[in-house]
Amino acid sequence: MISRRQFLMSAAAASAALFPAPAFAQGVAPRVVVVGGGFAGASCARALRHIDPRIAVTLVEASATFTACPFSNAVIGGLRELPAQQFTYDRVAADGIVVVRTSATAVDASARSVTLADGTRVPYDRLVLAPGIDIRWGALPGYDEPASAHMPHAWKAGEQTLLLRRQLEAMPDGGLVVIAAPANPFRCPPGPYERASLIAHYLKTKKPKSKLIVLDAKDTFSKQRLFQNAWAELYPGLLEWVPLSKGGNVTSVDPATRTLVTDFGRHTAAVANVIPPQKAGGIAESAGVADRSGWCPIDPVTFESRLQAGIHVIGDAAIAGAMPKSAFAANAQAKTCAAAVVRLVTGGVPPVPKLINTCYSLVAPDYGISVAGVYAPSNGQLADVPGGGGVSPAEAPRTTRALEATLAEAWFRTITAEVFG
Numbered sequence: 001m002i003s004r005r006q007f008l009m010s011a012a013a014a015s016a017a018l019f020p021a022p023a024f025a026q027g028v029a030p031r032v033v034v035v036g037g038g039f040a041g042a043s044c045a046r047a048l049r050h051i052d053p054r055i056a057v058t059l060v061e062a063s064a065t066f067t068a069c070p071f072s073n074a075v076i077g078g079l080r081e082l083p084a085q086q087f088t089y090d091r092v093a094a095d096g097i098v099v100v101r102t103s104a105t106a107v108d109a110s111a112r113s114v115t116l117a118d119g120t121r122v123p124y125d126r127l128v129l130a131p132g133i134d135i136r137w138g139a140l141p142g143y144d145e146p147a148s149a150h151m152p153h154a155w156k157a158g159e160q161t162l163l164l165r166r167q168l169e170a171m172p173d174g175g176l177v178v179i180a181a182p183a184n185p186f187r188c189p190p191g192p193y194e195r196a197s198l199i200a201h202y203l204k205t206k207k208p209k210s211k212l213i214v215l216d217a218k219d220t221f222s223k224q225r226l227f228q229n230a231w232a233e234l235y236p237g238l239l240e241w242v243p244l245s246k247g248g249n250v251t252s253v254d255p256a257t258r259t260l261v262t263d264f265g266r267h268t269a270a271v272a273n274v275i276p277p278q279k280a281g282g283i284a285e286s287a288g289v290a291d292r293s294g295w296c297p298i299d300p301v302t303f304e305s306r307l308q309a310g311i312h313v314i315g316d317a318a319i320a321g322a323m324p325k326s327a328f329a330a331n332a333q334a335k336t337c338a339a340a341v342v343r344l345v346t347g348g349v350p351p352v353p354k355l356i357n358t359c360y361s362l363v364a365p366d367y368g369i370s371v372a373g374v375y376a377p378s379n380g381q382l383a384d385v386p387g388g389g390g391v392s393p394a395e396a397p398r399t400t401r402a403l404e405a406t407l408a409e410a411w412f413r414t415i416t417a418e419v420f421g
C-alpha cells in the first residue's frame, strides 16, 4: 500500500519524466501557455507570474474585451448596463504576460505546441486550457445556432445578453416569458433561478400583467428553498416553476414560433430564453482532453488532464467533482493549478489543495442569497469537506437579504479587480 504522499511523488515523477523540468541554470525559462482569458485562464496566467516571475507565460484569448457572466442577469433585468461587465487585458499584460489576441485552433500534445488561427505554433512545457463552455447545438432538437437569434440563451455574456433584454423591453404587458433550464451539469447552477428572479422583478415593476414560466429538466436545484421562499414572497402568481416530474423537461423547440415542447404540452412564448445543454469549450475536444460527456476529467491535485499528460484544464471546462461551475470556483482552481504547474516545471511536488466556492444570487435588487462550499481531493475527485459550507439562513430578516445583495456586488468588484484590475 503506498501513502498519499508517495503516490503524489510518483505521479509527479511520472509527469516530470514525460515533461522534464527546464533547467533554469541553463537560462531557459519554462514556457506555460494558457488558452482562454476568463475567470480561470486570466487568474492562472497572473498567478503563475506572481508565484515565479521567471516563468514565460503566454495567454491566448479570442476577444479583446472580456464580458463577465456574473451580474449579467442584472443587465437582462434592466438593473445594470453591459459596460459594467466588461474588462480589458491591459493589466494582465502589464504583469509581463504575452497576451495573444486570437483563437487557439489545435493542440499537438506530443509535440507540445498550440496552433493559433493564423497557423502559428506556440511551443509549451505545460499547457493550461481554460476555454469555458460551448453550447451543444442541436442537442435540444430545434435549438441550433440560428435559433439563438430568436430564442437567446444568454449563457455567454455579450450580444446574447442584450438581445434577451431588448426582447423583454419590446414585449407588450401581458406577454408570456418562458425560461428553459437544462439538466446537470451546466455553467452556474443557480444562474437560471437568479435570472428568473430578476426577469420577474422586471415584469412586476414594468409589465405586471405578464407571466413567467420556468420549464426545468430537473426536480431540484441550487439554493432551491431560498429561491422558492423568496418567489412566494416577492412574485406570487407571476413566476411559476415547472419541475421535470410535472412536465418541465423541454424536448424540442420551434424558434420560428417561439414554441417550447414538453412531454406534457406546448408553450408559445412572447419571449423564450433557452438555456441549452453545454460542453467544454471546443479546443478541449480537439486537444483530446474532453471525454464522452463533453467535459474534461482532471487530477484534483494538479488539474492535469487524465487524458493528456502536460495539459491542465481549469474552470467550467473541467470535471471538478463537487465543485460547481462558477467564476469563484474557476478563480480558486486557477490558483491551485498555477501552484502545481510551478512545482512541476521546477521539479517539485504539488501541494494538496483545499478550495473554496461562494455563489451569491440576487432575487431582487435588494435581496441576496448565497451558498458556500469547501472542497478537497478525495478518491481522485474534488469532494465536499463536511461542515465546510452552507447556505443563507432560511428564515432571516430583509436586512440580512439586503446585506447579502450588497456583499454580492462587493464580491463581483473584488474578483474582477483581482483577475483583470
Ligand SMILES: Cc1cc2nc3c(=O)[nH]c(=O)nc-3n(C[C@H](O)[C@H](O)[C@H](O)COP(=O)(O)OP(=O)(O)OC[C@H]3O[C@@H](n4cnc5c(N)ncnc54)[C@H](O)[C@@H]3O)c2cc1C
Pocket (backbone or CB within 6 Å): 035, 036, 037, 038, 039, 040, 041, 060, 061, 062, 063, 066, 068, 069, 070, 071, 072, 073, 102, 103, 104, 105, 130, 131, 132, 133, 154, 155, 156, 187, 188, 191, 195, 281, 282, 283, 314, 315, 316, 317, 325, 326, 327, 328, 329, 330, 358, 359, 360, 361
Ligand atoms: C447568467 C450567469 C450568471 C452567473 N453568475 C455567477 C455568479 O454570480 N458567481 C459566479 O461565481 N459565477 C457565475 N457564473 C458562472 C461564471 O460565469 C463561469 O463559471 C465562469 O465564467 C467560468 O470561467 P472560465 O474561465 O472557465 O470560462 P469563461 O469565463 O467563459 O472564459 C473562457 C474564455 O476562453 C476564451 N476562449 C475559449 N476558447 C478559446 C480558444 N480556442 N482560443 C482562445 N480563447 C478561447 C473565451 O473567449 C473566454 O474569454 C454565471 C454564469 C452565467 C451564465
